[in-house]
Amino acid sequence: MSNHALRAILNGQAVPLREVPELTLASFREAILEGTRGGARLACLCATPDLRLFAVLADDAEKRLRVAWARLPGTRYQALTPECPQAHLFEREIAEQFGIIPEGHPWFKPVRYHLPWSDLPSPWGRDEGSLPAVTDFFKVSGEEVHEVAVGPVHAGVIEPGHFRFQCHGETVIHLEIALGFQHRGIERAMLGGPHALSLKQAETTSGDSTIAHGWAYCRLLEALAGVEVPARTDRVRGVALELERMANHVGDLGALSGDVGFLPTASFCGRIRGDWLNLSAEVCGSRLGRDWLKPGGLHHDLNPAMATGLLPRLVKSWADTRDAVELLWSAASVVIRFEMAGRLEPTQAREIGLVGVPARACGVNLDVRKDHPFGPYRAHPIPASLAESGNVHSRAWVRWLELIESQRFLSEALEALAGSDPDPRAGPLPPLAADTLCVSMTEGWRGEVLHLALTDGHGRFARYKIVDPSFHNWFGLALALRGEQISDFPLCNKSFNLSYCGHDL
């Protein structure tokens, strides 16, 4: 794709706002439609309080991000979604945050059930007293058709969300997912920042992806401050991210086993997941990687003695992981259950802009570590792990392949870190560049994490946008459930294992 109307930038590159092309609304629209038709993904579409629209197209083949903006003449514009389904949730979000109405949007509903940040009225006439998830749900009617409503509070240790299934007997005709219960206002909290709490809020955007979000935030600040992070520090950050992936993928494979009643792997993985989390805790004191990274460097370095000490624990944890997971693949009853559930077509995956594990499980070859390499992944690449069938089995299998790659990366990185001295402690960052845009992406264990910042004339955040992979992927779960038995919802849901809080912000 060559979309010359847009400015090409690299992942984590700060660019002065005056160098980001301003397009007319018509050509902005055309650039997005042409770009996505040509194979680019709409990685981010967002508005600002002064009624401007910003778009980030990810051109994975060219390893470039393309950005542009347009000024809205009023509070209405022609929706992109009918021609570009990837824009679907972004346009609902724009409407909810700023009261801007994308006319002709085919599925026009709130996203998180809050009132606009600006003085404009809620497009749905909502007020302070309005309740979350009270909206028109898609409804199927007919003989023997029934509706199942679940949540927000679920029957386990799970975040809240509301699910409406339209069923005919056991078969799900349609599932609609209403979220927003976890909305705690992270993007709004970032305005005027960076504040003392901004790093903590980035880390807790989705607490199981502390490193993925924390790293995206740190890189964004470093680019805006014009600070280069030393290669060894980047390698340590890579270790942090891959340990996060190991723990969560192992946990997911265990939970998937549990959902089909294969208890040996479920029990083993529940415990082994903790072993991986404990490796992170060894370095930074927190099982979830809290306060491991900080803008400019690390709160907690991984010194040679520590790296040497972690190596045998890595070997042991990996041996246990292999033993537990290989048992899973040798059980025909498990494999067949996995293969028969939750299929998503590659064309659907591309149309809705799916990312991460569910996209790669459909054979869509994307991974930020490969396509928009950051930190250590330029010098120490990790290939994308792919499967073809787009079902539960493929999503489980991709996780397994990624475990193998991450383990290799970790092993090499710890060897290298054991033989090199830590970088000097990073001092505070210089002030951030004024009137500048930066987009920073990482590949978390769920998929693409995107943070975008626009600074004002004083180098403070005039807009901070976070796109968790779950924002792209929840709709994929709804599609994967069509035609499935409702009893398979837990299995399908677990195979995506999406974040509620990452979506709700």
Place this chain on the structure above:
Amino acid sequence: MTYETPMIHILLSRWRQGHRTLTYPKVVPRLPERFRGLPRIQAEKCPEGCRACADACPTETIQLGPAGPQVNLGRCLFCPECSEACPEGAIHYSQDHRLAASTCDDLMVVPGEDYRRAHAMGAELKRVLGRSLKLRVVSAGGCNGCEVDVNVLGTIAWDLGRFGIQYVASPRHADGLLITGPVTKNMELALRKTYDAVPHPKIVIAVGACAIQGGPFFRQAEQLGGASSVVPVDLYIPGCPPHPLTILDGLLRFLGKLGTEGKRA
């Protein structure tokens, strides 16, 4: 072509994986050297008029009292900012994982004073719930961090069931709620309804900085500042998130089951 796993493979795996349930509370598991537990403050080291720790704290949870800096663990994220900012090393995190408290006031760490850990539930409550405590978990704006470490207690490593504690799927089957998250406005009604559905007598446990006082979101108008803004809370377990050992310590302390806690491994 796949065949069903011969049982011998499962048994061999079981043998290789071994018996891994922790012996806690007989032996307290080793925690990493960099684990950040109960803060220790040596106020005698504080330079005159210094407020470096209080200024560095992102949640403003450190106040300068007459005895020196005091930390309100309710909003402490256990981040290293205060200890890194202190020019004299007067404040540091110890390895002490025992953080649960019975009231919000007890969450204050004051130099020279013992930390007031949670006491056991009353005799009548203990008679009813002491041997079997069923909890309904409500995530009300949590980041899934506390949820992760609450969940982990159910794995074979911790085996929560051996203490008679279990997470249940319905509030009607529960003796109380375990709440995570700052309670977002959007979860207020759901939390209230869940609480109302739990039969009496019932207890409430707030896990994590968010559920105690709003955590990293304490300034946000989108949340209410913790569980006690909606329901009465009987046990507070600080942390961001609390270590599973901290959570279990709090639960056992509350049930009055920690008389036999052993030595650290």
